[in-house]
Amino acid sequence: MQTTEINGFLIDEFNQHKLEEGKKQGICPNCSTDRKPKNVKAKCASYDWERGLGTCHNCNTSFQLHTYQRKGASEKVYIRPTQPNPEVPDEDFGISDKVAEWFKTRGISAHTLNDCKVGEGTEWMPQTGKNENTIKFNYFMGDQLINVKYRDGRKNFKLYKGAEKVFYNINSIVGYDYCVITEGEMDVLAFHEAGIPNTISVPNGATLNSNNLDYLDNCIDYFEDKDKVILAVDSDEAGQALQSELVRRLGAEVCYLASFDDCKDANEYLQKHGKEKLSERIAKARPVPLENVTTFNDIENEITDFVRNGFKKGFQVGLSNFDEIFSTYTGQFITVTGIPSSGKSDFVDQMVVGYNRNYGWKTAFASPENAPTYLHAHKLMRKTWEGMPTAEDIHGDKWNQIADHCNTNYFHIDMERYTLESVLRKGAELVKRKGIKCLVIDPFNKVRDIDSKLEDVNRYTMEYLSKIEIFAKKYDVLVFVVAHPTKMYKDKDGKMEEPTMYNIKGGGEWYDASYHGILVHRDYEAKTVKAKVLKVKFQNLGENGAEAHFKWEPRSGCFIPHEQLNVAGEKMPWE
DSSP states (O other): OOOSEETTEEEEETTTTOOOTTOSEEOOTTTGGGSOGGGTTOOOEEEETTTTEEEETTTOOEEESSEEOOTTTTTSOOOOOOOOOTTOGGGTTOOOHHHHHHHHHTTOOHHHHHHTTEEEEEEEETTTTEEEEEEEEEEEETTEEEEEEEEETTOOEEEOTTOOOOOBTGGGGTTOSEEEEESSHHHHHHHHHTTOOOEEEOTTOOOSOOOOOHHHHHHGGGGTTOSEEEEEOOSSHHHHHHHHHHHHHHOTTTEEEOOOTTSSSHHHHHHHHOHHHHHHHHHTOEEOOOTTOOOHHHHHHHHHHHHHHOSOOOBOOSOHHHHTTBOBOSSOEEEEEOSTTSSHHHHHHHHHHHHHHHHOOEEEEEOGGGOSHHHHHHHHHHHHHTSOOOGGGTTSHHHHHHHHHHHHHEEEOOOSSOBHHHHHHHHHHHHHHHOEEEEEESOGGGSBOTTOOOOSHHHHHHHHHHHHHHHHHHHTOEEEEEEOBSOOOBOTTSOBOOOOGGGBTTTHHHHHHOSEEEEEEEETTTTEEEEEEEEESSGGGBOTTOEEEEEEETTTTEEEEGGGOSSTTOOOTTO
16 A cells, blocks of 8 residues: 555655554554553554544544655755855854854853854845845754855845745754744754753744745644644744744644743843743743633733724725625634526635735635636636736746746645545645645535534534534634525516525524625626625624625636726726
């Protein structure tokens, strides 16, 4: 059964735990060795060799059956910095007395600088437009120099152009059952000084939109054996956004949170309080709050923010008329309905492209009706392109740019047999490995919950939607569920009546369980499409019954707000 690839992931080591190959059940590599002698060989785990995952029914953990090669190297060609010559330390890793003295004022010794491969050299800096004397933070992975970050005297930074993004000091966490993640190289040096060498840093700091963690994608295998990941990021808003995304990607069950009291970061804390006190911050790191248990302390920040600022603004897709009537939060799901050929799938595509453009959100599609996949990918490319690419555009600059963008932001779940369990499981993998923020199930009746034993339609529907809600909340993902109506009637004029959420099989359960409901309805005579808000759970996010009207532009496949048309009633070029 040995293979080199599973579901698009290249295998590095097949059956890394040396389990009984091919069996569906067996021991758990995480807990079996710690159980009582009589239970050591108990078959407490299930193995899915086709997906490469195992699940233990005793310790309730999942584990990978295989190790995988790092993704990216085969998909994108990176430029490698010039490899330093370790036999000539003054060339790269050596630093001048002046720079060493500056680090000393920050609490960092020459020994730490050498251990963490900090160098010095002249580099052209775009911020100043000239060559500057810089500190060089060398990013190694194994024996290979992967990237370099340069810092000049004015605190300008740059990474090596075209190089792969990885964690700084990533080699240091190999062999440890825990590690510390910081927001900057100086914080890595500070913790190393405090006797915690197994500390790494994100390569490009933190922003309020910290969901594109490509460096985590490239280093994810380094965290597979970690029992504890301590997040020691900055206390500002951007640092906390980064912290939330790391918790979402790595899993709350292994993440612990360190704080720096009156200081912004670890290096400031080192300078103000010393090595021992800094080490204590890691020892006192608190676990991420228990799932399903909330105390006032857990949500005090949210309460104080609400008192000061009221409801948080919902996320919008970037369609002016639609944004006026609808917005959403993540951790929720949206039911989208409409009669066949009304544009439901197309409008959902427009929404996720809008969220990607506004917030950098990545999306996974489980869309059996959008097959073949290349046609669906072409639709997304057109919406991103805002036009129709031609044969002359293939492999041009714009083509390559948009193709790369679509490759890294949209993922198509292709299965011979779609089930709700398999889709949600794959969605969880994509959250961890790629950082998706949206999941599209289109349509729900082609993604069945085969594990359900319920025969009653209403109860089945409620269980189905409950599983989606649990997934959305756990991974802070926005889920779209496209659902066809089962009952369609014509009015007295022979036009198809607009369906409601009660027309979907399962009836009132859809309205009750859904956070939001949207109708997409096409008026063939007027050549318009409208999006109507059937339900919005929170008043601050939208307006029940409100409508937004669009023209559909066939070249780009984009919906254009009716209000943006130049002249009312004038035919557009595509009509």
